Amino acid sequence: MALAILDDRSYNECMNKLDKPNKREQLLEQGVNLLLAQGYHGTGLKEILDAVKIPKGSFYQYFESKEAFGAEVVTHYIEPFIQQLTDHLNNPELDALSVLQAYFAALIHDLEQGDFKGGCLLGNLMGEIGDTSELCRFSLKQAIGRYRDLLVLGLTRAQAEGSVRADKSAERMADLLLNTWQGALLRMKIEQSVMPIRACCEDLLGGYFKA
Amino acid sequence: MALAILDDRSYNECMNKLDKPNKREQLLEQGVNLLLAQGYHGTGLKEILDAVKIPKGSFYQYFESKEAFGAEVVTHYIEPFIQQLTDHLNNPELDALSVLQAYFAALIHDLEQGDFKGGCLLGNLMGEIGDTSELCRFSLKQAIGRYRDLLVLGLTRAQAEGSVRADKSAERMADLLLNTWQGALLRMKIEQSVMPIRACCEDLLGGYFKA
DNA sequence: TATAAAAATATGACCGGTCGTATATATGCC
DNA sequence: GGCATATATACGACCGGTCATATTTTTATA
Numbered sequence: 001m002a003l004a005i006l007d008d009r010s011y012n013e014c015m016n017k018l019d020k021p022n023k024r025e026q027l028l029e030q031g032v033n034l035l036l037a038q039g040y041h042g043t044g045l046k047e048i049l050d051a052v053k054i055p056k057g058s059f060y061q062y063f064e065s066k067e068a069f070g071a072e073v074v075t076h077y078i079e080p081f082i083q084q085l086t087d088h089l090n091n092p093e094l095d096a097l098s099v100l101q102a103y104f105a106a107l108i109h110d111l112e113q114g115d116f117k118g119g120c121l122l123g124n125l126m127g128e129i130g131d132t133s134e135l136c137r138f139s140l141k142q143a144i145g146r147y148r149d150l151l152v153l154g155l156t157r158a159q160a161e162g163s164v165r166a167d168k169s170a171e172r173m174a175d176l177l178l179n180t181w182q183g184a185l186l187r188m189k190i191e192q193s194v195m196p197i198r199a200c201c202e203d204l205l206g207g208y209f210k211a
Numbered sequence: 212m213a214l215a216i217l218d219d220r221s222y223n224e225c226m227n228k229l230d231k232p233n234k235r236e237q238l239l240e241q242g243v244n245l246l247l248a249q250g251y252h253g254t255g256l257k258e259i260l261d262a263v264k265i266p267k268g269s270f271y272q273y274f275e276s277k278e279a280f281g282a283e284v285v286t287h288y289i290e291p292f293i294q295q296l297t298d299h300l301n302n303p304e305l306d307a308l309s310v311l312q313a314y315f316a317a318l319i320h321d322l323e324q325g326d327f328k329g330g331c332l333l334g335n336l337m338g339e340i341g342d343t344s345e346l347c348r349f350s351l352k353q354a355i356g357r358y359r360d361l362l363v364l365g366l367t368r369a370q371a372e373g374s375v376r377a378d379k380s381a382e383r384m385a386d387l388l389l390n391t392w393q394g395a396l397l398r399m400k401i402e403q404s405v406m407p408i409r410a411c412c413e414d415l416l417g418g419y420f421k422a
Numbered sequence: 423t424a425t426a427a428a429a430a431t432a433t434g435a436c437c438g439g440t441c442g443t444a445t446a447t448a449t450g451c452c
Numbered sequence: 453g454g455c456a457t458a459t460a461t462a463c464g465a466c467c468g469g470t471c472a473t474a475t476t477t478t479t480a481t482a
Contacts, residue, residue, distance in 0.1 A: 039339045041252035044441060057459050059443090066442060117342045123397055124338035128250045130400035131328045141401045168418075175398070176414050179407060182397055183390030186334055189341035190352045196390060203387050207379075208419050255467060268433050268470085277468065429478070434471105441466070449458070 024062045026052040031073040036118040040070055040129050040136075070129070071139035077121045078143040085150050089157075096157035097164055097205065104181075104201045111185075112194045119185040122147075126182075148174050155209070165211045177204050235273045237263040242284040247329040251281055251340050251347075281340070282350035288332045289354040296361050300368075307368035308375055308416065315392075315412045322396075323405045330396040333358075337393075359385050366420070376422045388415050 030051045034043045045066055049056055063069040088099045111119070118124075122143055129136050151174035158164035164173070180200045187196035241262045245254045256277055260267055274280040299310045322330070329335075333354055340347050362385035369375035375384070391411045398407035 038343065039250070039252060041250060042339070042343070045443095046440070055459050057443095057445090057461080061458070119338065119342070123394070126397040126401050127330065127335035127338040128253070130397065131330070132249065132253070137401050144398070144401065168414075172410060172414060175407065175410060176391065179394030179398055179411060180387065180391040182394035183334070183392065184394075186337035186341065186393055187355070187386070187390055190337050190348050190355065196386065199383060199386060200390060203379075203383060256469090257466075266433050267435090267468095269431090271469075272432075423482100425480100425482085427478105427480075430476080432475070433473085436472105437468105437470070439467080441464105444463075445461090447458105447460075450456090452453100452455085 023052065023054055023058075027054065027059075027062060027069070028073055028076040031069060032077045032121065035070065035073055036077075036121045036124070040125060045069075067133050067135050070125070070133065071135045074122065074125060074136060074139040074143050078147060082146055082150060085147075085154075089150065089154055095161050095163055096154045097161070097209075100151075100154050100158070101201065101205050104197075104205070108194055108197050108201070111188065111197065116188050116192045116194070119189050120182060123182040123185055144178070148178055151177060158209075159211075162211055164209050168209075173204075173209055177209075180204060234263065234265055234269075238265065238270070238273060238280070239284055239287040242280060243288045243332065246281065246284055247288075247332045247335070251336060256280075278344050278346050281336070281344065282346045285333065285336060285347060285350040285354050289358060293357055293361060296358075296365075300361065300365055306372050306374055307365045308372070308420075311362075311365050311369070312412065312416050315408075315416070319405055319408050319412070322399065322408065327399050327403050327405070330400050331393060334393040334396055355389070359389055362388060369420075370422075373422055375420050379420075384415075384420055388420075391415060 027048060030048050034048055034051070037043075045059055046056060049059060059069075063072065085103055088094075088103050089096070091099065094102065122140055125136060126140055126144075130140055131137065152170045155164055155170040155173050155177075159166045159170060164170075177200075180203075181197065184196040184200040188194060238259060241259050245259055245262070248254075256270060257267065260270055270280075274283065296314055299305075299314050300307070302310065305313070333351055336347060337351055337355075341351055342348070363381045366375055366381040366384050366388075370377045370381060375381075391414075392408065395407040395411040399405060
């Protein structure tokens, strides 16, 4: 067999670093997809396990409970968004306000492609279990906090560049932007239109926040 | 027995207008409470039925399905808010901006008393089932629409009174206020603080919207 | 008006299925 | 063979929904 060319050490590496964590990763990946589409209580473990072809009994090998799994899914979900926004902000060719506008424009584009389904997992879970699962509440708070801090960074830089007003704190503006975005995502879902989220960005980044 | 003093007609009235619709009303009432506290998929029919002591089989006498029930719960939930806001707006002694500020201040007070639990049923359900149940989506859209129109009315009047800026449309401001409020309610749940919703009102009604 | 037949309504046991979780067995590595 | 991990099976509880039966209300007959 093909694996015979590998010695024991590298075989174990393969199993430990690719296979085993891979299954965990797969579970989290599918967890993101399904929780985003159907919510926490609307998604059964079996559905997730079937999707990644992992036997039911194995779930508790990887996670303590569904609740703990949910908390990890939240963290796993936000990572790419943090990464993407960080990357955009590290681009020295664009001013900070343009970066934020471009970033949100990209999000809007993706949401439009996705038929206004899902929205933001953080927003959905804050509403569904934010006040019933302490574990998930903490995880959500953490994730939102990291994201908010990135927005603060961008807005602070935009203030220094003179494109965003300095008479309001970057923190307050970041919260306003984040909260309005979350609310607009909810509206998007029921209006089945990107109008709410487009208006959100226009009104704030293109209006209220302008220097 | 006490009821013997009533003739047939008034007895029937009693049964029809109090007892029977009362049970339907009770179901909706408890539906509001439980769906607000535990979400749609997090609440079983049995839990609602037990709370109002109505047998399982009777549920489908009153409602087509859990989904149809959920849609009606949404409508039943928003009614008092519409009523309260309408009453406030009909008060001729206060200017429209003060009315809005007082109305939201009252909401904030109530939410603080309630330990930041629940938030807004419309927001929670938009996130949880706004894109999976067409029936509820329509009901949510309707409810949000009615509420928004009331905010538009208030803001339009405030514009006419000169307390709110006229260079932005009342519609756009109403949407911004509503969406930010919804997002701030989500934040409230995970931060366990009224700070987000307080900031929302200060930033918009006390800042951005000011003439 | 008294009585019986019929129509309407109320009921809770029960349906197949799924929930999250526990445990006992099987499997693979030293 | 000893040990740790992975998996299958099973658990009791609960899910939304149905249905035959019991009860009540209405209608018809005398």
